[in-house]
Amino acid sequence: MTAVTPAPTAAASRTPSPGNKKTPRHTARESSRGYWIYLLPGAVGFLAIVAIPFGMNVYYSLTSWRGVGAPKFVGLDNYVRLVADPAFWASFLHSIAFILAMAIIPTALGVLLAAVLFDYIAPKFGSRVASILRATFYLPQILPIVVAGVLWKWLYQPQYGIINTTLDDIGLGFLQQNWLGDSDTAMLAVMNVLIWLQIGYTVVVFMAGLSRVDPALYEAAEIDGAGWFQRFWSITIPQLRPEIAVVLITTSVAALKVFAPIYVLTKGGPGTSTIVPAYFSYSNFFTTTQVGYGAAVATLLALLVTIIAIVLLRFQTRNAEGFEK
């Protein structure tokens, strides 16, 4: 699979080393220069859609602005205010819950399910059964997040939603909750939706990873008398390490940016019990129109995500080099 998309380092390794610069090959150099024009559309787009807007956002974060009239420069006031704002801290604290729900729990369950399907169900019941089960686990992944949100909002509905009506039917009516409307359960209810959404992704990725592993490894372990759990710990987990790392980091980044499920399910509420940075900045921009304040939140979120993304890029590059060897 790595052969399908070699990492950029593979491209870098083919280029002449700096030492070659002293003996210029004119044709190669000239042609290289002529390629810049092909980068132009992408570069202009990047400037107009990413670089300039981000710069403007940073500027807004240093102003007090209600979206109309001229922004008033206030320096770092917004950031100072943020540090003292419990909603801000709550939003970033909730990000940890979403990393749990979107990255850590789905990865743990995904590895386990993939291993069971690949190394237990497939050999015993045939790969057909395993791939049907895999497809079933994957199904929620095909939904637009908003659709998943609407669907679950209906399931959680306090009066006629299936969860509460079923609890009532089986005599557990006292367990009924206003799942999304109660600050004690709202976060868990949202997390449940995200776990449901994410498991399919991790199962599919990890099963693909396992199909890359040499079956001889498992067979040798089996001959040596290793039980299923021993194989899981000593073969599956180490062999899947690259996939696990990449999935954990990418889904964590996605968790930091989560917006749509919150918008649809809870709007950050009740109170601030499910607020996240993305929704917090959105509501400052468009609900309370404190543009400068929202921009400060967005800038901090961007910094955090970028730092993690750089770690990810570093990791991938190192990983790809490992494969080259």
Added chain:
Amino acid sequence: MTATAPTTTPKRRQRPTQTSRSAKNRRGVSGWTILIVLAGSALLMVFPFWLALINAFKPSAEYIADGPIGVPTELDFTAIIDFWVGVNFNQKLLNSIILSGSVALIAAALSLLSAFAIGIGRIKGRVWILAVFMLAFTIPQEALVYPLFVLSRELNLYDTLTGVTIILAVLQSAFGTYMLASVLGSFPTEVLEAARLDGASRFQILRMIVFPLTRPTLAVLVTFFFIWTWNDFFLPLVLLPSAANQTVSVSLGALSGQYTSDPTALAAASMAGILPALIFFLLFQRTLMRGVNIGAIK
């Protein structure tokens, strides 16, 4: 790493399809227990889909009387039709198709051009350029949305599909560039050399050699961009406020606030949202699965 593992006799490699008897013997009670547990959890995963399906076509009176679990005794299209007509769902579908289609094509074209410069042209500083492009993909859209809102209003692109198309195409092409550049980075140099010797211009190389040979990867990209745009919510929510321009996702997101008195209405809305997603999945299943796997390793 894997080479150190001892090779085993072919006998052990046989899969249960061939050795049905021995496989069946090995299944055992624990085997069936695990299968049942897995099948049970798989059913639980799809249960919400099933509920949406049966309740979207259930008369609300029956829902109120018997709850959500029973299969409807008669097919009732009222909820679906009410939703479809109420939000003018045909219009939303059309908007989503236009937006997703044009974003997918423009983003793929942009990706190909940039990746051509980076992967084939090997322009200077390409590693940094790629890193910067990746930032475009990872940066939270919240950090761009207000300026984009302001700029698009100034350029009369606010509340137009054109504006959102440009923005999403650029953002998604960042990922496409990253993927395609690595594919093109390992493009056979002999082919390119031969073309250059024959006097092919750079554009001819792109059009007649690189484009045809990367078409499979481009197809994966186009599929992904289409689905991503279809599922995208945040920027369309902010930049397409009027009902006539909304996409499927935005219209469903707007609905979730209201509409809670009629118990089958949200089921019908969910069903309307599930249907296109299911169709795309069935159409593009192979491409998507391949892409998920490529994306994970990359």
